[in-house]
Amino acid sequence: MMSCGYHERSCEIGLVVGKGTNACYMEEMQYVELVEGDEGLMCINMEWGAFGDDGALSHIQTEFDQQVDKDSLNPGKQCFEKMISGMYMGEIVRLILVKLTNQGLLFQGVMTPGLLTKGQFEIEKISAIEEDTCGLAKTKQFMSLLGLRPSDQDCAYVQHICSVVSTRSANLCAAGLAAIITHIQKNRGLAVLKTTVAVDGTVYRQHPKFSDKLHRTVKLLVPNCEVKFILSEDGSGKGTAMVTAVAHRLAVQRQEINNTLAPLRLSWEELKMVQGKLRGEMALGLQKDTHHTSSVRMLPTFVSATPDGSERGDFLALDLGGTNFRVLLVQINSTENAGVKIQSEIYCLPERVIQGTGTQLFDHIVDCIMDFQQKQGLLGKHLPLGFTFSFPCKQTSLDQGILIHWTKGFKASGCEGQDVVKLLRDAIKRKQSFDLDVVTLVNDTVGTMMSCAFKDPRCEIGLIVGTGSNACYMEEMRNVELLEGDEGRMCINMEWGAFGDNGCLDVICTPYDRIVDASSINPGKQRYEKMISGMYLGEIVRNILLQFTTQGILFRGQVSQRLCTKDIFQTKFLSDIESFAGIVQETVQVLAPSCSVTFLQSEDGSGKGAALVTAVTCRVSVLKP
Numbered sequence: 001m002m003s004c005g006y007h008e009r010s011c012e013i014g015l016v017v018g019k020g021t022n023a024c025y026m027e028e029m030q031y032v033e034l035v036e037g038d039e040g041l042m043c044i045n046m047e048w049g050a051f052g053d054d055g056a057l058s059h060i061q062t063e064f065d066q067q068v069d070k071d072s073l074n075p076g077k078q079c080f081e082k083m084i085s086g087m088y089m090g091e092i093v094r095l096i097l098v099k100l101t102n103q104g105l106l107f108q109g110v111m112t113p114g115l116l117t118k119g120q121f122e123i124e125k126i127s128a129i130e131e132d133t134c135g136l137a138k139t140k141q142f143m144s145l146l147g148l149r150p151s152d153q154d155c156a157y158v159q160h161i162c163s164v165v166s167t168r169s170a171n172l173c174a175a176g177l178a179a180i181i182t183h184i185q186k187n188r189g190l191a192v193l194k195t196t197v198a199v200d201g202t203v204y205r206q207h208p209k210f211s212d213k214l215h216r217t218v219k220l221l222v223p224n225c226e227v228k229f230i231l232s233e234d235g236s237g238k239g240t241a242m243v244t245a246v247a248h249r250l251a252v253q254r255q256e257i258n259n260t261l262a263p264l265r266l267s268w269e270e271l272k273m274v275q276g277k278l279r280g281e282m283a284l285g286l287q288k289d290t291h292h293t294s295s296v297r298m299l300p301t302f303v304s305a306t307p308d309g310s311e312r313g314d315f316l317a318l319d320l321g322g323t324n325f326r327v328l329l330v331q332i333n334s335t336e337n338a339g340v341k342i343q344s345e346i347y348c349l350p351e352r353v354i355q356g357t358g359t360q361l362f363d364h365i366v367d368c369i370m371d372f373q374q375k376q377g378l379l380g381k382h383l384p385l386g387f388t389f390s391f392p393c394k395q396t397s398l399d400q401g402i403l404i405h406w407t408k409g410f411k412a413s414g415c416e417g418q419d420v421v422k423l424l425r426d427a428i429k430r431k432q433s434f435d436l437d438v439v440t441l442v443n444d445t446v447g448t449m450m451s452c453a454f455k456d457p458r459c460e461i462g463l464i465v466g467t468g469s470n471a472c473y474m475e476e477m478r479n480v481e482l483l484e485g486d487e488g489r490m491c492i493n494m495e496w497g498a499f500g501d502n503g504c505l506d507v508i509c510t511p512y513d514r515i516v517d518a519s520s521i522n523p524g525k526q527r528y529e530k531m532i533s534g535m536y537l538g539e540i541v542r543n544i545l546l547q548f549t550t551q552g553i554l555f556r557g558q559v560s561q562r563l564c565t566k567d568i569f570q571t572k573f574l575s576d577i578e579s580f581a582g583i584v585q586e587t588v589q590v591l592a593p594s595c596s597v598t599f600l601q602s603e604d605g606s607g608k609g610a611a612l613v614t615a616v617t618c619r620v621s622v623l624k625p
Contacts, residue, residue: 009556010194010195010196010228011195011196011197011198011230012025012026012041012184012195012196013025013026013177013180013181013184013195013196013197013198014197014198014199014200014232015173015177015197015198015199015200015201015204016199016200016201017084017085017086017169017173017199017201017203017204017210018085018086018123018200018201018202018203018204018205019085019086019087019123019201019202020049020078020081020085020087021048021049021080021081021084021085021173021201021203022045022046022047022048022049023046023048023176023177023180024043024044024045024046025043025044025046025180025183025184026041026042026043026044026184027041027042027043027044027184027187028041028187028188029041029042031187032044046180048080048081048176049078049080049081049085050077050078050079050080050081051079051080051176052079052080052083053076053077053078053079057079057080057083061079061083064092064095064096064099065079065082065083065092067095068082068088068091068092068095069082071091071118072088080172080176083168083169083172084169084172084173085169085203086122086123086126086201086202086203087123089121089123089126089165089166089169089203090119090120090121090122090123090125090126091118091119091121092165093121093126093158093161093162093165094115094118094120094121096161096165097115097158097161098111098115098116100157101115105157106150106154106157106158107143107148107149107150107154108149110148110149112146112147112148113147114145114146114147114148115146115147115148120146123202123203123206123207124202124206125138125142126162126165126166126207127206127207127208128142129142129158129159129162130159130162130163130166130207130208130209131208132208135159136152136155136156136159139155139158139159140152140155143155143158163209166203166207166209166210166213167213169203169210170210170213170214170217171213171217173214174213174214174217174218174221175217175221177197177214177218177227178218178221178222181193181195181218181222181225181227182222182225185222185224185225191224192224192225192226193222193224193225193226194225194226194228195225195226195227195228196227196228196229196230197227197228197229197230198230198232199211199229199230199231199232200231200232204231205231211229214229215229253553256551256553257548257553260544260547260548261544263508263510264510264512266508268590268591270507270508271587271591272591273507273508274505274508275591277499277504277505278296278496278499281294281295281296281499281504282294282296282298282494285297285298285494286298286475286479286480286481286482286492287481288481288482289481291481291482293502295498295499295500295501295502295504296494296495296496296498296499297392297394297404297493297494297495297498298482298492298493298494298495299392299393299394299395299492299493299494299495300395300480300482300483300490300491300492300493301395301398301442301443301446301472301490301491301492301493302395302397302398302490303398303440303442303446303450303490303491303613303616304488304489304490304491304620305616305620306449306450306453306457306459306460306474306616307450307453307454307457307612307615307616308457308619309454309457310619311332311454311612311615311616311618311619312332312333312615313331313332313384313615313618314329314330314331314332314383315329315330315331315332315383315384315385315386315611315614315615316328316329316330316369316378316383316384316385316386316436316611317329317330317385317386317387317388317607317608317610317611317614318365318369318385318386318387318388318610319388319390319444319606319607319610320365320387320388320389320390321388321389321390321391321408321444321467321468321606322390322408322466322467323348323349323409323467324346324347324348324349325346325347325348325349325364325365325368326344326345326346326347326606326607327344327345327347327368327369327371327372328342328343328344328345328604328607328608328610328611329342329343329344329372329376329378329383330342330607330608330611330612332611332612332615340454340608342604342607342608343376344607345368345371345372345375347368347371349361349364353412354409354410354411354412355409355410355411355412356412356413357412357413357414358412358413358414358415358418358423359414359427360412361412361415362423362424362426362427363427363430365424365427366424366427366428366430366431369436370431370433370434373434379434380434382435382437383437384437384439384614384615384617384618385436385437385438385439385614386439386440386442386447386610386611386612386613386614387420387421387424387438387440387441387442387610388442388443388444388447388606388607388609388610389401389403389420389441389442389443390408390443390444390445390464390468390470390606391403391404391405391406391407391408391410392404392405392407392495392497392498393420393441393443393493395441395493398439398440398441398617399421399438399439399440399441400419400421400422400441401419401420401421401441402417402418402419402420403415403416403417403418403420404416404495405522405525406522407468407497407522407525407526407529408467408468408535409521409535411521420441421438421441424438425438439614439617439618440610440613440614440617442609442610442613442614443470443472443493444464444470444606444609445462445463445464445470445471445472445493445494446462446472446491446493446609446613447462447602447606447607447608447609447610447612447613448462448463448464448602448606448609449461449462449472449473449491449602449609450462450609450612450613450616451602451603451604451608451609451612452600452602453612454608454612455600456598456600458598459600460473460474461473461474462602465532465533465534465580465584466533466534467533467534467535468497468526468529468533468535469496469497469528469529469532469533470493470494470495470496470497470529471494471496472491472492472493472494473491473492473494474489474490474491474492475489475490475491475492476489477489477490480492496528496529497526497528497529497532497533498525498526498527498528498529499527499528500527500528500531501524501525501526501527505527505528505531509527509531512540512543512544513527513530513531513540515543516530516536516539516540516543517530519539519566520536534571535571537571538567538568538569538570538571538573539566539567539569541569541573542563542566542567542568542569545563545569546559546563546564549563581599584599585597585599
């Protein structure tokens with residue numbers, strides 16, 4: 001297979017039919033449970049000569065096969081090989097001739113010591129007998145050497161017997177190949193498989209009709225596959241050299257790949273360094289005098305309590321933070337799953353809207369809200385509303401937040417530095433047809449934490465890893481110098497996507513991170529987010545694949561137009577490959593060994609969470625004197 005694969009890239013099956021017989025093929029690693037790993041391919045040596053040793057072929061074994069097996073050096077072993085290969089094919093022919101002679105059907109019933117001697121029919125003689133031009137003459141010559149006096153009719157019968165035996169051998173080989181081909185086809189989910197079989201061995205090379213019989217039968221057995229056969233040139237010699245060459249090439253490529261990926265494989269020391277630097281930035285961000293020097297904003301959210309389970313009522317929630325905008329009706333009746341009922345509608349945010357003017361953006365949002373209220377029969381009803389706004393904001397109260405800067409591809413003008421709740425209220429006023437009671441402005445990370453805290457009051461950290469990335473947590477008020485008072489706690493929106501914008505993470509920044517950053521719409525901003533979030537992971541992978549392809553390591557060095565297309569590698573492809581959640585949890589356990597950390601997956605944090613923040617706000621406001 002390897003000797004042919006050098007010139008024929010589609011060659012992925014090897015077949016030998018000589019003194020012995022065997023086959024190999026390239027198997028998907030995901031189906032090879034004997035070896036760890038599920039990426040790429042591996043050549044499987046079938047050793048198919050032993051097929052049938054368990055009795056699976058007993059129903060097609062003849063008395064001659066049984067006798068050949070009995071007289072062999074390994075009775076009960078290599079049953080398939082003994083029905084196919086050149087080492088045994090001639091012996092099957094000899095045993096048939098002996099039986100027919102004993103029955104008086106050949107050679108006038110005259111038996112000779114030569115015919116009774118094992119090993120008189122080599123594959124070379126079988127091949128010569130089946131020649132169209134001189135086969136009968138060769139038959140008479142060979143029979144005479146055995147002390148027989150064959151008639152022309154005897155020679156014709158001998159020729160026919162050889163043909164039947166060799167045809168069975170070819171057909172059995174074809175059946176085995178068909179099994180391999182359909183196996184590959186099914187595993188790859190292909191309607192039509194185009195593949196090449198490399199063949200070697202004296203039977204295939206020397207027998208005048210074996211190859212044609214094999215090819216025809218394979219075509220009949222796998223009509224939906226296009227199978228090409230190539231004769232190997234010195235497979236055992238050249239093939240061995242090719243395997244060695246390929247192994248060397250793969251070793252070199254693997255080393256190049258490992259060297260390239262090494263900066264992305266962060267050591268525990270490097271992760272602890274990141275951990276320490278983030279804690280330092282957090283401390284700076286919480287202090288009044290150093291807040292402006294921190295790369296993480298550490299923004300107070302004015303959310304000072306988490307749900308206690310007593311929250312009840314109907315609430316509207318708006319969710320703006322990605323390529324889609326949602327409007328939700330959240331009905332809270334109890335802490336059980338069935339006690340929170342959510343109805344929602346997803347609305348598209350065209351690029352012309354998110355990169356147009358702020359007026360266009362918020363008018364579009366209000367149009368979506370009006371459409372939802374009409375569909376839900378809510379027009380005229382006065383419900384508290386929570387606004388999930390998943391962008392960096394400096395909040396001065398629960399219902400007021402100044403947009404610091406856009407992220408995630410948004411660039412609507414006239415919004416940065418403005419109160420986004422006021423922008424929403426102004427858009428509502430422009431419609432002059434309905435009113436909304438905007439109670440809270442909520443970051444999606446805060447909403448994520450609140451949605452889980454409704455079930456588990458111990459939940460005090462929120463993490464988002466999606467289109468973007470952020471974290472929040474409940475901080476002791478005595479540590480929040482940005483606000484007066486030191487009693488109780490407050491949720492801090494870290495805006496950790498900007499961690500490293502001051503250069504503190506340059507030591508772990510790879511060339512691919514720099515390429516992604518330079519080609520983004522906000523170079524130099526959100527550096528940590530660009531190493532983590534779904535919006536950028538695919539681009540990092542694409543740039544690595546592009547380099548490997550340019551170096552000839554991948555895809556045979558052929559750089560496709562699609563591979564050069566920005567954002568073509570979607571994050572969902574990575575989700576199919578890696579277990580992100582498991583890696584996060586294992587790493588946290590190592591970096592914080594003295595802490596017992598439970599992870600809860602939020603159910604609609606940006607929608608349900610916003611409603612819960614609003615519900616908690618309403619509950620707390622009722623309790624205040």
